[in-house]
Structures are given as structure tokens and as C-alpha cells.
Amino acid sequence: MEEYTLTVKAIAANMNITIGELAERAGIDSNHLYEVSAGRAKMTATDILKLAEAAGLPAKNIRPE
Numbered sequence: 366m367e368e369y370t371l372t373v374k375a376i377a378a379n380m381n382i383t384i385g386e387l388a389e390r391a392g393i394d395s396n397h398l399y400e401v402s403a404g405r406a407k408m409t410a411t412d413i414l415k416l417a418e419a420a421g422l423p424a425k426n427i428r429p430e
Contacts, residue, residue, distance in 0.1 A: 368425075368426070369426060370425075370426055370427065370428040371422070371426060371427060371428060372402065372428050372430060373387070373398055373401055373402040373408075373416070374402050376416065376420050376422070376427070379420075380420060384398055384399055384402055385398075385399075387416070387419065387420070390419040391412075391415040391416050391418070391419035391420075392415055392419075393412055393415055393416070397412075398412075401430070404430060407429065407430070408427075408429045408430075412429075413427050413429055
């Protein structure tokens, strides 16, 4: 089985929500998540875990860029 990783933009798109809504659901500052999605900031391990929980994905499938 092939492994896959998803970007912040892809996660939001798959959930049919905006990056801002994803940030709110995950409890992450929306400005930070927009910066991550634009490649101007990095995600922390905590960010990845929060996104994984909000999206119902394993953390290993979230691309930390």
C-alpha cells in the first residue's frame, strides 16, 4: 500500500472548508496556518497532531510544509 501525505491546502480542500476554518477546528492560529500553506512558516509537531485530530488523519500523512 502506497503512503501519501497531504498539505494544509489539500486537507482543507478534502474537507470542503477554508484554511481558516481548518485552523479553527484544529485550535491553531489561522495566520500561522496560512503562512504554513504559503511556505513561509513551518509546522510544529503540536500543529501536526492538532491537524491530524481535526482532519481524522494519521499524523504521518500530514506534510509539514
